[in-house]
Amino acid sequence: MTLPVNGFSKLSKEEKITWLADQHFLNKEEGIKTIKQYWNTNEQLQVLHDEFIENTITNFYLPLGIAPNFLINGQYHTIPMAIEESSVVAAAGKAAKYWQKRGGFKANVLGTEKIGQVHFMYSGAFAKLNDFFNSIQPKLFKATNSITENMQKRGGGITSIELRDKTNKLDNYYQLHCSFETLDAMGANFINSCLETIAKTFKKEAQNFDGFTSEEKDIQIVMSILSNYVPNCTVRAEVSCKIEDLNEDKDMPPKQFAEKFVRAFAIANADPHRAVTHNKGIMNGIDAVVLATGNDFRAVEAGVHAYASKNGSYQSLTNARVDGDTFYFWIEIPLALGTVGGLTNLHPLVKLSLEILENPSAKELMKIVAVAGLAQNFAAVRSLITEGIQKGHMKMHLLNILNQLGASEEEKKYFIKFYKDKTITHSNVINEFNSLRSKNDSSIPK
Known part of the structure; x- marks a missing residue:
């Protein structure tokens, strides 16, 4: 049974790990060994990571992959993606290659407005409050001058302050x-x-406003905080081509592919159960790039899913249609991102990821991230309406299963070849693996 601990944050890193091992690990030595295996051998770099958050004991690694060949607005991009899920990077790269042959992706930023709110309680007449607000609004801007001065010099700052009832x-x-x-x-x-x-x-200022009674002057500020819902900080990414060019799926004619693809989006808009999974696939691509570039994927997720409900029900973030002989596929999505400040200036791999992207502005990064989400969605829906999602996904997952089973390199090569034209399930991989292991190692086919 775990016991409470006082002053945990004041313990040294070693003391924290010792307490953790004593309280939670069945094998203390192995647990501590695993924790320390993930420490960076560069002591200065490890200290940097330790100071990102509180009560750190080790580093939790995610793979950083690369999806090349993204043609966006006529320029090629190599996109870094930090994610643990199999098939995401491969699917993104496959979609990039597909649309590279069809003119590539187009993307443009629709707006960059961020939102913040002061939430307060006031029990008097609204007319009085409105008069007060109008009289002191300039002072609200002026009060922040010391904070906004540098941002204003670069063209930013506070663009509006409104009173909302x-x-x-x-x-x-x-x-x-x-x-x-x-x-x-x-x-x-x-x-x-x-x-x-x-x-x-x-x-x-409310305390000094003559139009308020003594009771009305007592405005209660509840909280002051930014909003992660940014419906006016949005970007659009799109692809299009002639229907006859949708010709890479041998078992499905282009027209049928286009019609079935569009129908998949109608279903996502009709049923939130499907829409949630549909949008999760989009976020596979988006979150991976957001993470790789040191941005806040939780904030992005929260804002994106609120945006998906803006019409009163939860729907697809992407859209598709057929107009005459042309197929159109696009996404409009809110993305509040940054390329300066925070981890972008601290985390070495974030710096490297931004360098891979040729050090984009925040607007350029918005376009790249939106394209990654659109590409991921295209790959997923394409698989769903043709061969099914599991064939490609489980092939990518095969190595994870084999690693869990402790397969040797020779065994991995054998099973990759063995399952080249077979359906993969977790149970049949285990069965085949155990069957192979029950024989002599020399029986592995060459």
Whole structure:
């Protein structure tokens, strides 16, 4: 039974690991050995990783893969992807190659507006509150000058501050709804610092407003925080080609492929059970690039899924249609990303990933990430409506199963060849592996 611990954060790294081993590991020596195996041999680099978060004991690695040949707006990109799931990188690369022959991907940023809000309670008349807000709005901007000065010099800053009445949702609830332009920074710290300053100024000025009664002056600031829902920070990525050019699936004529592909999206829009899995496939591509570039994939996920529900029900983030003899496939998605600040300046592999992408601006990164999601979705839906998802996925998963079984390199080569034209399931791989192991190693076919 685990016992509580006081002052855990004050323990040294070694003391934390010893406590963990004593409390949780069946084999203490093996547990500690595993933890230390993942320490970086470069002590300075390990200290850097230790200081990213709190109570660190080791590093948790994800594979960093590469998907080449992405033709975006006439230029080729090699896209880094950090992800643990089999087949994602391969599928992205396959989709890139497919559309490379058909004119490539087109992408453009539709908007870059970020959002932050001061949430507060006020029990008086709205007309009075509105008069107060209009009278002190310039002071709210001025109060943040020391924070926004450098951002303003580069063309960014606070673009608007609005008073919003939310009392139809919650009694006495109002917002200061603020919009921001943060340029190449994701901007979370910048936005939150501005909001807290705005909130303090708002509350202070209320105490001096003659139009309020003493009770109305007591505005309660509940919280000041950015929003990860950014419906005006969006990007569109698309592909299109003549239907006759959808000709790489031998068992399905191009017209049938296009019609079936479009029908798959109608189903995703009709049923949230399918839409969630459909969008998860999109996020396989998006999250992998977001992670590789040191951005916040949780924020992106939260905003994206809210956006998928903007019409009142959860639907597909991508769309497809046939117009005459042409096939169109596109995505419009909110992406609040940054290429400066945060991990982009600290994590060596993040720096390298951005270098692989030729050090894009935040807008360029938005385009690349959206294309990765679109490519991933195309590959997944294409598999679903033709040969099925498991054939390609399980072939990629085969090595994971064999590694779990402790297969030798010779055995891996044998099974890759053995399953070249066979259906792969977890159970039949185990059965075949055990059958092979029951024989002498010399029986492995060459």
